[in-house]
Amino acid sequence: MKKENKQNGYSRKQFMKNMGGAMLTGGFLAGSGLPFTAKAKERTVLSGNEGKKPAAVEADRVAADPTNLPGPIKRSTPKTHEIELVSREVVSEIENGMQFRYLTYDGQVPGPMLRVRQGDTVIFTHTSSPDNVLLHNVDFHSVYGTGGGANATYVTPGQSKTIKFKAMYPGAYIYHCAVPRLDYHISSGMYGLIFVEPEEGLPEVDHEFYFGQNEIYSHKLQGEMGMHEFSFEDMRDEIPLYVLLNGEKNAITAERRGPVEVRKGETARLFFVNGGPNLASSFHPIGNVWTKVWREGAIASNPERYVQTALVPPGSCGIFEMDFPVPSTIHLVDHALSRVANKGMMGDIVVKGTPDTDIFDPEYSK
């Protein structure tokens, strides 16, 4: 327990003082773009705690809007896209009064959903905000090529790099940062989803939504106010303090950013990405069922029907379809329920409409 951490300040200057030396050395870039091994079992703390002011919150919100995603593709011919993602390190709040230095793409968690068609070409630029202090890159699971593009998109703050790739196979794929401590970067928010739509397209639905799960490792106690420093020790043990849907505690509920809404009789498709970095998600809609599931987002496979709880491994995705026969509030959760009861993992879909007591009558006993 670290009482001395309470309400400590956490300036960019302090962060650079602590991290800069290690993170900006050539040693990292000289490597293969992959793992180095932590050399100590004791706790590794990223920040000094000399400050007394609360950390400056640089962004009011990192939670991605689940309704903000590209629409279905109507084309029947290939296209070339120019797409850019900007790595941004921003201090924001996991919940009220609890700050965290998020690492993001475009300032949101999960990063923007990208959508192309099988056979399309993508000219992709990765830019690191000049305000950053760490190195970043992007590994697309939709890319054939070393590191899924990670080695070729490695940039220092203020720098840009561009690669070109063809989307060869269909499906929903994660993209994520893949520097040597990729687990730390993904845990802090650097992941998103690219959907490579199959050539034949998808059936129409009334709504499409976008959600992402990741876990945050922190030395702080739950409910302790102030800046959450990252805990490499807890990450090694795979015991997070938070497990989150769209980057903040219960972000997509009335308690925080508000639920998404649909109407009775409509249908929806969810694109879901599990950044991890370590935990499989047992993704379940409380009060509903997945009508169809494409595991790992593997859209070329046959979907499973009427699945209650789908395991989505870390570093993977899922595509889920839902029906809404009755008005209700649906809680999207990881059914490893201590993550719900204790760690902030919930998002809501509110179904508006008139009751259908043939299907569900909650007040039958009255």
Added chain:
Amino acid sequence: MKKENKQNGYSRKQFMKNMGGAMLTGGFLAGSGLPFTAKAKERTVLSGNEGKKPAAVEADRVAADPTNLPGPIKRSTPKTHEIELVSREVVSEIENGMQFRYLTYDGQVPGPMLRVRQGDTVIFTHTSSPDNVLLHNVDFHSVYGTGGGANATYVTPGQSKTIKFKAMYPGAYIYHCAVPRLDYHISSGMYGLIFVEPEEGLPEVDHEFYFGQNEIYSHKLQGEMGMHEFSFEDMRDEIPLYVLLNGEKNAITAERRGPVEVRKGETARLFFVNGGPNLASSFHPIGNVWTKVWREGAIASNPERYVQTALVPPGSCGIFEMDFPVPSTIHLVDHALSRVANKGMMGDIVVKGTPDTDIFDPEYSK
């Protein structure tokens, strides 16, 4: 290590003194029916330890009988069922000399298996035994509607509530308690399986069995006699002391309640529910193989063939078919083997009959 806990007594009065204040306040009911967050990382102990007598065992057995389940449905028309589950809190033994305050439906773990046909209507009553001290409810994964019925079945001790729902989609679904600390209630035994049989029915088999897995979190050491208090800290870390099949250590083996028996040449279908609350089960039959598997109990999907070890997420089910070509003892386990070697997760099927040394000759070297 908590030497002072050894052999402490644990009376209902003490339990109420410790829990009652928190659990019976209106604050819980006023909420959405879901998570609140524990506000401390330190250990939260549910009971006082002032007593010196061993806890009074109120039930000799909580392990559900794997052969006690409703039979296949022969009807070709819909029906309306009246079903009741009674929440019961009972002190029983995990293994000899080690007591635990189980939270159950109808006094057994898993709770009774329910069986209806797709299109059937269920008038469901949830009653809380007047001897209880906690609030309880029921969330059915087979229900379209808020909380799967949880909000509408919330009752205080002695109270009953009735809802009505139609079984709209086929499959094996978990039901479980879903109060704010639902992870604690499920860990303590409040889960079971409802099978919504598809309209066309299922192929005949010689036997059907019913099994459920859950993990128990306790402050006690393994092998330490006396009352096991619940450890919220270990649950948050997802590190249980016990992982159990049918609620007791090696319950369905010769060591405790006895195995189930079949004969060579017969077939069987297993209905399996993983309550969790947190761990995925790698369900495997030692000395056999799953001939067919419907993952998550999703009976409308095509089964997988000849699967050795099937991942069943927490808050989900599986349907498994088996052949028995030779006499043998089959150990049902979670193949995360430290849960078998160390935490009590095993159940046995004994296959009677004459050897067939063409298939298996264990004494070939003699």
Added chain:
Amino acid sequence: MKKENKQNGYSRKQFMKNMGGAMLTGGFLAGSGLPFTAKAKERTVLSGNEGKKPAAVEADRVAADPTNLPGPIKRSTPKTHEIELVSREVVSEIENGMQFRYLTYDGQVPGPMLRVRQGDTVIFTHTSSPDNVLLHNVDFHSVYGTGGGANATYVTPGQSKTIKFKAMYPGAYIYHCAVPRLDYHISSGMYGLIFVEPEEGLPEVDHEFYFGQNEIYSHKLQGEMGMHEFSFEDMRDEIPLYVLLNGEKNAITAERRGPVEVRKGETARLFFVNGGPNLASSFHPIGNVWTKVWREGAIASNPERYVQTALVPPGSCGIFEMDFPVPSTIHLVDHALSRVANKGMMGDIVVKGTPDTDIFDPEYSK
């Protein structure tokens, strides 16, 4: 933290002194061939630490060669095989300077890949090297019969036993040691894969490779030189120090034993076994995708198409096919990424050939 353990010696004599008494008693054999329960939550240390010399390394390499596996079966009629596996306990190095007492089949991790055809008969002999100190046996998931053969192959050092079984069902199956502390034996290396080829055979590919994953539990700190003693406490908590592909840290990479190589345009099939004993693997090829996946090695089921990350439970297998359209270095990882960044889980496939910038152009920005 146990500073006193640094650089301690670890002789066979010390090992026997510590283990022999417990492990060679008849009590184990008298049991059912399965679990006993550790009776203490405190750390259980296997070795004395009186010595001062570094442990003697008895084998230069335990990492199985991924290219060393039996070829496809061309027969259309059944055959009887005589197969032997020899249990060998050997001290070798996880990484340079860090010794571990491996328990192996034939001195390699994973043990030799076996390959038969559905309907074949296997006369299998298990021999324990006379230099061993522990009891061992073999449980084949491909066997109908008690313990998958474990009870009938239980041998003391120097002893042999032979069983006979028919391979009744097709698929890739794990075999592993199944003595009472089977989790310790598998963690230490005692697992491998038997492939029961379907009667109709498999499509031709250019390469077949063989990989196995397991986790090692040790009291040592990461990076601490010397002998790694086994930690039963960390195994119970399912928090390993190492997670390894083919038994050594980053074994199949340029950093250690060298990657495997293919050429652009070729195809490959991977046989993958997850020994565990406890963790599911989220198996992913960085910079590539699984073109086809047979989950759990269940070759009689339909494969999934274009899967990024496949969950392989402990005590199970997977069959994976890959295409190589561009030159690249592919990292095989468990996408629970702290196991990659921190615990040694990586193996490489190097694809030689000329670039195809239509598919992947990493230098587009130049």
